Amino acid sequence: MRRNLQIAIGISLATLLLSAAFQLVLAGNEYCYPRGNTNEFQLSLKLEFIEDRIIPKTYGDPVPEEGLNCKWKILTDHLDNSVVVLTGFDTEAHLSQQRWPRSVDSAAQQQPMRYKLHSKASDSTCSSPSTSEPKPVELEMLRVLQLTKGSYLTVSFRLNRKSSADILGLQIRLMEPGFCGRSMTNFESNCYTTGSVRRNLTAELAAMSADSGVMRLASFSSSAALQNFVKESQRTRVGSGLSTRIKEPLNLAQRLRIGLFYEHRTKKVFYLNCGAEAGCKMAEFEDANKLNHVVKTTNSSVSCGLLRAVNLTIDGEVLGLVSFTDCSEQLPALISFPDAARNRCGNSNQPVLSWMLAAAQPAAEEDQTGPNPISKISVLVMVLLGAFAATLLAQILTLKLFSIKRWQCQAKPG
Numbered sequence: 001m002r003r004n005l006q007i008a009i010g011i012s013l014a015t016l017l018l019s020a021a022f023q024l025v026l027a028g029n030e031y032c033y034p035r036g037n038t039n040e041f042q043l044s045l046k047l048e049f050i051e052d053r054i055i056p057k058t059y060g061d062p063v064p065e066e067g068l069n070c071k072w073k074i075l076t077d078h079l080d081n082s083v084v085v086l087t088g089f090d091t092e093a094h095l096s097q098q099r100w101p102r103s104v105d106s107a108a109q110q111q112p113m114r115y116k117l118h119s120k121a122s123d124s125t126c127s128s129p130s131t132s133e134p135k136p137v138e139l140e141m142l143r144v145l146q147l148t149k150g151s152y153l154t155v156s157f158r159l160n161r162k163s164s165a166d167i168l169g170l171q172i173r174l175m176e177p178g179f180c181g182r183s184m185t186n187f188e189s190n191c192y193t194t195g196s197v198r199r200n201l202t203a204e205l206a207a208m209s210a211d212s213g214v215m216r217l218a219s220f221s222s223s224a225a226l227q228n229f230v231k232e233s234q235r236t237r238v239g240s241g242l243s244t245r246i247k248e249p250l251n252l253a254q255r256l257r258i259g260l261f262y263e264h265r266t267k268k269v270f271y272l273n274c275g276a277e278a279g280c281k282m283a284e285f286e287d288a289n290k291l292n293h294v295v296k297t298t299n300s301s302v303s304c305g306l307l308r309a310v311n312l313t314i315d316g317e318v319l320g321l322v323s324f325t326d327c328s329e330q331l332p333a334l335i336s337f338p339d340a341a342r343n344r345c346g347n348s349n350q351p352v353l354s355w356m357l358a359a360a361q362p363a364a365e366e367d368q369t370g371p372n373p374i375s376k377i378s379v380l381v382m383v384l385l386g387a388f389a390a391t392l393l394a395q396i397l398t399l400k401l402f403s404i405k406r407w408q409c410q411a412k413p414g
């Protein structure tokens with residue numbers, strides 16, 4: 001009995017230590033140091049620090065009377081090209097898990113964390129444009145940057161003596177091709193994550209194009225692709241043997257906006273088809289009859305697709321369900337972007353907006369144009385033919401008359 005207990009305690013201790021080690025491996029925490037001017041670090045897949053966090057605190061050292069300016073320069077030089085995701089996080093909530101002493105006095109004004117991208121242009125890969133001025137780190141921000149070799153990020157903020165609360169931290173995640181990140185799904189060379197802000201379609205598309213244009217609404221060409229994605233998104237580990245990696249499943253229990261659209265006039269489903277390099281266009285969904293979907297009636301010509309997954313069985317078999325509803329509904333989105341930097345520039349949102357505009361038009365257009373263009377052409381052809389025939393007839397007649405005259409002339413003297 002006692003031995004069993006000892007073993008149990010041993011196992012739980014080992015698990016604790018292992019999970020502590022795991023946390024260290026997964027996140028590189030960068031603190032503010034009173035000595036030194038600009039701290040530099042490299043984003044790297046090899047160093048195991050795939051997720052770096054900039055923590056707006058000092059590591060044990062007191063903040064000097066005059067305050068502290070904290071600066072980082074984050075390099076990606078040794079990576080040819082990379083995709084990096086920036087998000088904000090609540091430092092207090094994050095650090096309270098580590099039993100960090102919470103400071104009470106937060107009255108003093110402090111400068112929030114700001115970041116700036118210094119981009120280096122490349123011919124072969126699209127690079128996110130440099131930020132013209134430092135941008136504040138915000139809690140719900142999601143920025144996806146495509147960085148070319150030689151590009152770097154700078155981050156700065158100011159700590160005051162008395163206060164250390166209420167500055168948001170910055171999380172920097174380097175995407176690993178074929179894996180993305182622990183809390184994201186990798187599917188067909190794209191990374192998938194959920195946005196945290198509820199928006200209608202137009203506001204969502206605007207927010208995505210205001211970023212570097214790499215992000216787009218997750219879209220699927222067929223119901224098989226959609227179901228495979230849903231299955232992949234719910235896995236808790238990927239790989240096998242020693243290369244097994246832990247994954248956090250995406251939360252698909254809530255409805256998420258995706259890039260599928262229903263056109264009421266034709267009763268067809270469309271998706272956003274983004275090729276390797278040629279940009280995006282709207283295309284017809286391959287097998288809408290096999291898609292588990294419902295269409296809610298709306299007054300507009302187009303309804304917008306939302307994805308939700310349900311558990312089919314207790315052992316984790318999931319099914320993706322799509323509903324088409326009013327595009328003005330405010331919802332979080334399922335967002336996708338390439339897992340490695342590619343030459344895939346341009347905005348994916350314009351094709352959606354132009355298609356929606358066109359879908360709203362046809363009824364009005366049919367009224368205006370009257371008979372269709374084909375009949376117009378045939379009328380024109382008939383008129384031309386008629387004119388030709390008339391000319392021909394006229395010529396034959398003149399010829400005939402002429403020959404009759406000549407014949408008469410020849411006949412007279414004879």
Ligand SMILES: *[C@@H]1O[C@H](CO)[C@@H](O)[C@H](O)[C@H]1NC(C)=O
Nearest residue numbers: 252253308309310311316318
């Ligand atoms: C499926 O069940 C698991 C375990 O009960 C739960 O964590 C998960 O959120 C469920 N997924 C969906 C899509 O409802």
Ligand SMILES: *[C@@H]1O[C@H](CO)[C@@H](O)[C@H](O)[C@H]1NC(C)=O
Nearest residue numbers: 296297298299300325326328
């Ligand atoms: C559709 O239009 C009708 C009348 O114009 C209106 O009463 C109804 O609320 C509208 N429905 C939606 C979903 O907007």
Ligand SMILES: *[C@@H]1O[C@H](CO)[C@@H](O)[C@H](O)[C@H]1NC(C)=O
Nearest residue numbers: 199200201202203327328329
């Ligand atoms: C979408 O949301 C934005 C911001 O909330 C709002 O200004 C706009 O009118 C909305 N558009 C539609 C079509 O609902």
